[in-house]
Amino acid sequence: MRPHEDDITAWFHQQSRIDPSLFPIGIGDDMAEVCLGDAASVLITTDMLLDGSHFDLTTATLEQVGYKAMVASLSDCAAMATVPLAAVVAVALPPGFGQSRLKQLYAGIALAAEKYDCPLIGGDITSWRQSHPFAVNVTMLSRRAANAPVRRNGAKAGDAVCVTGSLGGSLLRKHLAFEPRVREALKLAQTVTLNAMMDISDGLSTDLNRICEQSGVGAILDAASIPISDDARTLADPLAAALHDGEDFELLFTLASEQCTRLMQAWDDPTPISQIGRIAEGSGMKVRMPDGRMAELTPGGYDHLNEPE
Ligand SMILES: Nc1ncnc2c1ncn2[C@@H]1O[C@H](COP(=O)(O)OP(=O)(O)O)[C@@H](O)[C@H]1O
Ligand SMILES: Cc1ncc(C[n+]2csc(CCOP(=O)(O)OP(=O)(O)O)c2C)c(N)n1
Numbered sequence: 001m002r003p004h005e006d007d008i009t010a011w012f013h014q015q016s017r018i019d020p021s022l023f024p025i026g027i028g029d030d031m032a033e034v035c036l037g038d039a040a041s042v043l044i045t046t047d048m049l050l051d052g053s054h055f056d057l058t059t060a061t062l063e064q065v066g067y068k069a070m071v072a073s074l075s076d077c078a079a080m081a082t083v084p085l086a087a088v089v090a091v092a093l094p095p096g097f098g099q100s101r102l103k104q105l106y107a108g109i110a111l112a113a114e115k116y117d118c119p120l121i122g123g124d125i126t127s128w129r130q131s132h133p134f135a136v137n138v139t140m141l142s143r144r145a146a147n148a149p150v151r152r153n154g155a156k157a158g159d160a161v162c163v164t165g166s167l168g169g170s171l172l173r174k175h176l177a178f179e180p181r182v183r184e185a186l187k188l189a190q191t192v193t194l195n196a197m198m199d200i201s202d203g204l205s206t207d208l209n210r211i212c213e214q215s216g217v218g219a220i221l222d223a224a225s226i227p228i229s230d231d232a233r234t235l236a237d238p239l240a241a242a243l244h245d246g247e248d249f250e251l252l253f254t255l256a257s258e259q260c261t262r263l264m265q266a267w268d269d270p271t272p273i274s275q276i277g278r279i280a281e282g283s284g285m286k287v288r289m290p291d292g293r294m295a296e297l298t299p300g301g302y303d304h305l306n307e308p309e
C-alpha cells in the first residue's frame with residue numbers, strides 16, 4: 001500500500017498554487033528552490049526530530065542528537081546535489097532542561113557544521129510547561145552547484161538504479177553517526193548526468209517508490225546486487241532490513257545505462273556505488289530474489305502516519 005505520508009504530501013502538492021518562475025522546485029522533492037532574481041536561487045529544507053521517534057535519549061547522547069539533526073538535513077542537500085550554505089536550529093525542551101545540556105546538543109551541531117562547512121546562523125528555544133519529549137528542528141539552506149538540482153521525477157525506463165554505501169540495520173548504530181553524502185553527490189553530478197536522485201531516509205522500498213511514482217515509471221531490483229550492511233547481516237532478515245529499515249542516508253539515483261557504465265569506470269571515491277536494478281516502463285516495483293523468483297516489492301519503509309494509535 002502507498003504510504004499515508006505520500007497521500008498527504010501529494011495532496012499538499014496539488015493544493016499549492018506556486019509560481020514556478022519564483023519557486024522552480026516546490027513540494028515533492030528533498031528541497032524546494034526559491035528564485036532570488038538575476039538567475040540566483042537558494043534551496044531550503046526543514047526536518048523535525050523527536051525523542052522517542054528519531055532517537056532515544058535514554059541511550060543516545062545530546063551530542064549525537066545534535067549531530068544527527070544536522071546531518072539529516074545535510075543529506076537532503078546531498079540528495080539534490082546542492083552545496084550546503086547554513087542552518088537554523090529550533091528546540092523544544094522538557095522542563096528543567098538547562099544550559100549545560102543545550103551546550104552538549106550544540107557540540108554535536110557544531111561538529112557537523114564544521115565538518116560540512118555549514119554554519120549555524122540562528123535558531124529558537126522553547127520549553128514545554130509540562131512533561132513532554134525533547135524535539136529539535138533543523139532548517140537548512142543550500143545553493144546550486146554547476147549542475148541543476150537533481151529531482152525525484154526524472155527517472156526514465158531503461159535507467160540503471162544505483163545506491164551509495166550499504167543499506168539496512170541503521171538503528172543498531174548508523175542513524176546517529178552517519179556521513180551525509182554531500183561530496184559524493186557533487187562528484188556524481190560532475191561526472192555523469194543523473195536523471196533522478198534522493199536520499200534514503202524512509203527505506204529503499206518506500207523511497208524508490210517515490211522516484212517511480214513521481215517519474216511515472218516502475219522498477220525491477222536485483223536482490224543479489226543490493227549492498228547489505230554488516231549490521232543488517234546480524235538481523236533475522238538482512239534483505240528485508242536493507243529494503244525497508246530506512247535512515248540509511250545513502251543516495252538513491254538513476255541514470256542512463258551508458259552513463260552508468262562510464263560512472264563505474266571513472267568512480268574513484270572511497271564510498272562505493274552499486275547498481276541494484278533498472279527502471280522499467282509502466283508502474284510498480286519488483287525484486288528478483290536470490291533464488292531467481294520475481295516478487296512484488298511494496299513500500300514497506302517508515303511512515304509517520306501509519307504508527308499504532
Ligand atoms: N507539513 C508539510 N507541509 C508541506 N509540505 C510538506 C509537509 N511535510 C512534508 N512536505 C513536503 O513533502 C515532500 C515529501 O516529503 P518527504 O518524502 O518526507 O521528504 P524528505 O524525506 O526529504 O523529508 C517534501 O517536498 C516535503 O517538503
Ligand atoms: C527511537 C527510534 N525509533 C525508530 C527509529 C527509526 N526511524 C525513525 S524516523 C525514520 C524515518 C526517517 O525519518 P523522517 O522523519 O521520515 O525523515 P525524512 O524522510 O522526513 O527525511 C526511521 C527509520 C529511530 N531512529 N529511533
Ligand SMILES: [Mg+2]
Nearest residue numbers: 005201202304
Ligand atoms: Mg519523511
